[in-house]
Structure formats: C-alpha cells, structure tokens
Amino acid sequence: MSAPAELVAALPQYDIGESIGEGGMGVVFAGVHRTLGRSVAIKQLPWDILNHAASSELFDREARVLASLDHPHIVPVYDYVRTGREHLLVMERLDGGTVHSRFHGGGVSGEQACAIGLAMLAGLHAAHRAGVLHLDVKPRNLLFNLQGVVKVADFGIARVISEGATLVTHGGEILGTPAYIAPEQAMGNALSPAADVYAAGTVLYELLSGQLPFDNTRGAISMMRQHMFTDPRPIAGVPMPIAGVVMRSLARELDARYREAESFAADLAAAATAVYGAGWLERAGVPVLHLTPRMIAGLNSATAPAPPAESPTRPVRRPGIPDPTLVGAPGGTSNPPLGPSRGQDSTSGPTSAPGSGAAVLWLRLAAGAAAIVLVVLALLNPARLPHEASPTLRLGGAPVSAPVEVDLSKPLVMTGTGNPGRVTLDLSAAGIPLGSASTEAKPEGNGFTAQLTLPGIARWIVGGAVTADVRTGTSTQTFTLLTSQHPLASAMGAGTLILALFALAYLESGLRTIRNGHRWRGAAVGGPVLGLLFGAAVWLCVSVLRVHEPSPGFGAGCAVAGAVAAGLVVAAARRRASTVVSRPSGR
Known part of the structure; x- marks a missing residue:
C-alpha cells in the first residue's frame, strides 16, 4: 500500500515508500530522510481513535515522553508530527525481524530466550523509570536490528489508544493482546509496571517452553477470563531456578508477582547463571548492551534466587505529571529501586507489623460469624406472620x-x-x-x-x-x-437475587482494589452499605423462594449482619494492606 497524500505532505523531508506493516496500533511505512540518508519507519496512528480532543492532547504529551527515552533496548523516536487529523511517529527502522518471526522460524535456545528476556526487561525498566507503561508487550513488538540487538517498540501507544477506544481498536484487535494481557489490565483496574512484568513473563514462558501459559484455542474472551480467574499451568521442560522466576512473574495477585522489571531481570540473570554457568550471556549471541548494577550483580551470582516478597506497587504517573517517587523525576527523591537488591539480606522484603496478623485473623473470624448470623436469620424468618382471623371474609x-x-x-x-x-x-x-x-x-x-x-x-x-x-x-x-x-418470575425473587449478586460483586471488586495495593475511596462507608444491601437482598430472596411472609424484624437483622460482615472484611483488608512494612536491608 502506498503512503496517502496527507502523510507525504506532512513529512516533506522524507522519501516515503510502501507500507511495511499494519495492526491495531496503526500502519507503518518505510521512509528515508532526504538529507541524512537515514532509514526510518513512519507509524501512522489510528486517526478515528485519536481524532478526539482528549486523546490527541494525551498523545501529544505521551509522544514528548517517548521521544525522551534513550536506551539501547528501546526503539528510538526521532520525530513526531501532528497535522490535521494525522498523528505520525518517525522511528528507527529495524530490519532484523521480530522475536515472533525468529521464534517461529528456527526457534531459540534457553540461553537466547533468557538473553532476549534480559534485553526486554532492561528496556521496560528504563521506560518505567521515565513514567511510561507499554501495556502491549508481545513477541511482535520485540524487534531485532541488523546487529541482533533486541529493541522494544510501541511504548505507550496502547494506553493512549485505550483512552478513546476501551478494549477494542478500530481494527477489532483487543488492546493488550489477550494472550499476554495482565489480569488487572483485563479487569480494567489501576495499572502499574507489574502489568508489563506479567506480559514480559508470558513472552519468556513462550520462548522457553514453546507454548503459552493458558489454552489459546477458545478465543480472545476465553483467554482474558483465564488470565483473570485461573492460574497459569506450570512451565514444562524448563530448569527449576528459571521456571520459578518465570512463574513468579505470572502470579495473578500483585502481592506474589514482581512489582517492577528490574527485580525480574536480576532474578532471571541469577537463575540463568545458576543453570547455564558463567559466561552464558556471551554464548547466547544476543547482545545485551545495558544492564543496571542490580542486573549485573544477578548475572554474576552463582546462587539461584530465592522468592522474596515485594513491596507495594507505586503507580506510574501520567505523562506530563511528575511523580516524586520516581528516581530522577523532577522534584523526586533518590529512593532505592523497589524490591531486594543483590547483595542485600535475602530475607529483605515486606512483612506485617507485630500483632497485625492476629488482628486481621480476628476481624475475619468476626466477619465470618456475622455472615453465619445473616444466613441463620434468613432461614429462621417465620413462614407466616400472626394475623387476627376473620370468620366472614x-x-x-x-x-x-x-x-x-x-x-x-x-x-x-x-x-x-x-x-x-x-x-x-x-x-x-x-x-x-x-x-x-x-x-x-x-x-x-x-x-x-x-x-x-x-x-x-x-x-x-x-x-x-x-x-x-x-x-x-x-x-x-x-x-x-x-x-x-413461580417466585423467580417476580422482581421480589429474581430482582433481589440480582441485587445480592451485584452487591457481592461490587464489594469483591473493592476488596481486590485494596489487595492490589490501591486505595478504595469511601471504603469505610461503601463496604457496610454494600453489606447492608446484600443482607437485605438475601433475606428477601430466601423468604420469597421459601414462600415465607417477610418479617421486618428478621429483615433488619439480616441487613445489620450483612453490614457488619462487610465492614469487618473491609477493615481486615485495609489493615493487612496498611501494616505491610519493609524490614531494613543488611549487607
């Protein structure tokens, strides 16, 4: 496909050739800078999605951040042009193929898979430090140059497009690619670097084992549901130290997963050294040009990594808004990176404050007791209320x-x-x-x-x-x-059942937000209110299904029991989240 006239007019300094790629993130054309003679790839972004004021402004800010990324394992952005309805990114052109094409062409060895993983994670870590999430890490977005260097492409584009198109792009592709999407991304929850860690772990799982962690034969929606509600199948045929690192990167709960790419990369490097021996990275033949000191320490370690716990996730900032918690951010502090560093105490990581575990347990037990009271009251609702008999009516x-x-x-x-x-x-x-x-x-x-x-x-x-x-x-x-x-043919039957399920689902969504390290605004009020609705709905639904005349006293008791149970569950979740503290690290 030839470049449209609007694109040619927008970039007069480039000779623009034929299309060399197309997908949900736009169409890519080959180009050459007329003066410099530099080969480039020109990505024409989907105008029907970005042709909204909010999306356009968001991408303008994102493009400036993308252009500032300077890392050997990130595809550099040379220019960004916005004219009329066109949004054009001019990037380095890489002609060495993709990880997807190399994997499906001749395959990769274990050492090569780990080397590709290190390069990918090094690029992701640099982008995360700059406040940019990728959200569509997959083998097709990992490109080789002619020297065999792996570079990550399409940073930040998925997130901007998702602002205007939810999960589906104009081409019908699901943003995030279902096979690699993180559970919290599929559920629409708040996102952090851990979402890219999950996708990177899926890529590494596939490179090492030759298959995906979930069944991919039943369509995109089924794949996304598996990511949300089931655990990945254990990786087969991979040595244990590496398998343990990969499976940790695929944990559904954030508490059990690597929170950022550097921790993942450091443990992967250490595991690969333990399995393949010193010098494995050079033998792999996949150049890795930049590793952080923490990653290098892992590469030089002779001990397989232990599975330490991670500290809570820090959300990535939106482009244009400085995050004071990011190292090197304007106005930020020079805090050490998240997670345990090589050379630190192997027990370093989060733990609960003394007595907090017992308090959480008692709160949960009390919530369970309140839930039992709710069920008992609903079942004890009398069949008939006392009424004075009429002999004539x-x-x-x-x-x-x-x-x-x-x-x-x-x-x-x-x-x-x-x-x-x-x-x-x-x-x-x-x-x-x-x-x-x-x-x-x-x-x-x-x-x-x-x-x-x-x-x-x-x-x-x-x-x-x-x-x-x-x-x-x-x-x-x-x-x-x-x-x-039939009782279920009425609003009192089916309606209250739906109301109970809605209240329970909304409460679980709030609790999941707390468990994932984020704040549920209004939890102190919202939890008990949802519990009250759930208790009242359960009472009325049970009464209707059993054809018992609803008693207001038992209904009030069930509502109060539900509110108490939900309030205690929320309090337990918030206490558990708030009492996670880090042990001091030692040498």
Missing part, C-alpha cells in the same frame, strides 16, 4: 383465616357480610407497599361482593408470600396472600 371463595393463594393476573373476588361501601386491598412486604386495588362493593344476599383488579405491574413485582390488608368501611382485616406464579 373470603377471597376467591377461600376464607382469609388461612393463607389464600391467588393468580394476580386475574381479578380478585372478595365476599363478606354486611354492606361496607368501598373495599380496598393493599399488598405489602415488611411494610413496603407493593400494590393496591379499590372498588365499590355490590350487595349480594346478606353480604357483599367486590371485584378487585390490581395494577398489571403488580404480578411482576409480587412473589412468594406477602401481607394483604382489606379495608371495608371502618375495619381492616390482615391476612397472608400467596401468589400462584
């Missing part, structure tokens, strides 16, 4: 002194003695009105008859057993009314 020919079953889709015929004038029927559950019907009574013999038609929506709301009040003249008679339709 009948509904549909049945005396109301006992529960009466009716079909709410049909008119209800009420008979009795005397001449009450107007007859009104009110339905309620635990004092909550559900529907009402009223009509003038007609004399019949020594009594009356009244045909009552409830609103049509009442049959969709009312389910199970409810309380009925019949007002005749100055007297009111209360009895239990049973509906003939």
Whole structure:
C-alpha cells in the first residue's frame, strides 16, 4: 500500500515508500530522510481513535515522553508530527525481524530466550523509570536490528489508544493482546509496571517452553477470563531456578508477582547463571548492551534466587505529571529501586507489623460469624406472620383465616357480610407497599361482593408470600396472600437475587482494589452499605423462594449482619494492606 497524500505532505523531508506493516496500533511505512540518508519507519496512528480532543492532547504529551527515552533496548523516536487529523511517529527502522518471526522460524535456545528476556526487561525498566507503561508487550513488538540487538517498540501507544477506544481498536484487535494481557489490565483496574512484568513473563514462558501459559484455542474472551480467574499451568521442560522466576512473574495477585522489571531481570540473570554457568550471556549471541548494577550483580551470582516478597506497587504517573517517587523525576527523591537488591539480606522484603496478623485473623473470624448470623436469620424468618382471623371474609371463595393463594393476573373476588361501601386491598412486604386495588362493593344476599383488579405491574413485582390488608368501611382485616406464579418470575425473587449478586460483586471488586495495593475511596462507608444491601437482598430472596411472609424484624437483622460482615472484611483488608512494612536491608 502506498503512503496517502496527507502523510507525504506532512513529512516533506522524507522519501516515503510502501507500507511495511499494519495492526491495531496503526500502519507503518518505510521512509528515508532526504538529507541524512537515514532509514526510518513512519507509524501512522489510528486517526478515528485519536481524532478526539482528549486523546490527541494525551498523545501529544505521551509522544514528548517517548521521544525522551534513550536506551539501547528501546526503539528510538526521532520525530513526531501532528497535522490535521494525522498523528505520525518517525522511528528507527529495524530490519532484523521480530522475536515472533525468529521464534517461529528456527526457534531459540534457553540461553537466547533468557538473553532476549534480559534485553526486554532492561528496556521496560528504563521506560518505567521515565513514567511510561507499554501495556502491549508481545513477541511482535520485540524487534531485532541488523546487529541482533533486541529493541522494544510501541511504548505507550496502547494506553493512549485505550483512552478513546476501551478494549477494542478500530481494527477489532483487543488492546493488550489477550494472550499476554495482565489480569488487572483485563479487569480494567489501576495499572502499574507489574502489568508489563506479567506480559514480559508470558513472552519468556513462550520462548522457553514453546507454548503459552493458558489454552489459546477458545478465543480472545476465553483467554482474558483465564488470565483473570485461573492460574497459569506450570512451565514444562524448563530448569527449576528459571521456571520459578518465570512463574513468579505470572502470579495473578500483585502481592506474589514482581512489582517492577528490574527485580525480574536480576532474578532471571541469577537463575540463568545458576543453570547455564558463567559466561552464558556471551554464548547466547544476543547482545545485551545495558544492564543496571542490580542486573549485573544477578548475572554474576552463582546462587539461584530465592522468592522474596515485594513491596507495594507505586503507580506510574501520567505523562506530563511528575511523580516524586520516581528516581530522577523532577522534584523526586533518590529512593532505592523497589524490591531486594543483590547483595542485600535475602530475607529483605515486606512483612506485617507485630500483632497485625492476629488482628486481621480476628476481624475475619468476626466477619465470618456475622455472615453465619445473616444466613441463620434468613432461614429462621417465620413462614407466616400472626394475623387476627376473620370468620366472614373470603377471597376467591377461600376464607382469609388461612393463607389464600391467588393468580394476580386475574381479578380478585372478595365476599363478606354486611354492606361496607368501598373495599380496598393493599399488598405489602415488611411494610413496603407493593400494590393496591379499590372498588365499590355490590350487595349480594346478606353480604357483599367486590371485584378487585390490581395494577398489571403488580404480578411482576409480587412473589412468594406477602401481607394483604382489606379495608371495608371502618375495619381492616390482615391476612397472608400467596401468589400462584413461580417466585423467580417476580422482581421480589429474581430482582433481589440480582441485587445480592451485584452487591457481592461490587464489594469483591473493592476488596481486590485494596489487595492490589490501591486505595478504595469511601471504603469505610461503601463496604457496610454494600453489606447492608446484600443482607437485605438475601433475606428477601430466601423468604420469597421459601414462600415465607417477610418479617421486618428478621429483615433488619439480616441487613445489620450483612453490614457488619462487610465492614469487618473491609477493615481486615485495609489493615493487612496498611501494616505491610519493609524490614531494613543488611549487607
């Protein structure tokens, strides 16, 4: 495909050739700088996504950060041009193929896979230090130059495009590539360098074992669900020190995963040295041009790495907003990198403050007790509430002194003695009105008859057993009314079940946010409120399914028990997250 006229006009200093690649992140054209004679790759980004003010401004800021990245294992950005609707990145052109093509062409050895992993992680670490996440690390985005140096391409583009297109691009590709996407990225949670660590670990798993950590035969949605809810299968045919490092990088929970690329790279280097011996990197024939001192220490280590715990994740800043916690950031401090360094105490890492574990355990036990109380109260809700019997009032020919079953889709015929004038029927559950019907009574013999038609929506709301009040003249008679339709065919049945599941899912989402090291705003109020909704919904749903007349006292008890249980669970999660402290490291 030839370059469009708009692209040629936007870059007059370049001779632009044919398209050399196309994907969800845009179309790539070959080009040559007219004066310098330098071969370049020109990426034309998807205008239909970036043609929004917010996305355009975000990418303008991101492009400036990308252009500032200077690392031998990152594809350099030479220029960025925005004109009209065009967003163009001019980058180094790499003609040595991709890791994907080399892997599927002739394969790679274990040493070569580890060397590629080190180069990839070195580039990711440099980008993370600059505040840039990749979010689409995969073999096709790892390119070789003609000297065999691995470079990571397309930094930051996926995140910017995702701002305007959620998970799917204009080409139908899922951002993040389902086979390599991190669980928190698939779930839409807050992201950190650990998301790129997960993707890099998946790439390394594939290079070493020849397969992916999950079944990739059932489509993109299935693949994403596996990343979110299941653990990867153990890596096969890989020596244990390296296998342990790779599997740690693929942990679903952030607490168990490497939090940043440097820790991953240092442990990978140490594991490869333990397996392949000193000098393995030179024998691999894959140049690794820049390693941090911590990575070099791992490379020179003769001991396989132990699995230390990591400290909490620091979120990566948005482009243009300095992060004071990043080393070298404007106004930042020179804090040491996250995770244990080589030469530090092998026990270095987070632990809980004294007594915090016991406190968390007691909070969880108390929450469990409150949940048991909720279930018991829901099951103990009485079948019928006490009502004063009426010897004369009948509904549909049945005396109301006992529960009466009716079909709410049909008119209800009420008979009795005397001449009450107007007859009104009110339905309620635990004092909550559900529907009402009223009509003038007609004399019949020594009594009356009244045909009552409830609103049509009442049959969709009312389910199970409810309380009925019949007002005749100055007297009111209360009895239990049973509906003939299935309880789940009503809002009281299916609706409360859905409400309970919604409250539980939302509560779990908040707890997952806390467990992943992030803040759940309003947790102190939101947790108990969700628990209250869950308790009340469970009580009403169980009552309806068992055709028990809802008792307001038991309902209040279930709601309070639910609120207490949820509040205690949230308190336990927050206490556990807040009491993680680092032991001092020693030499």
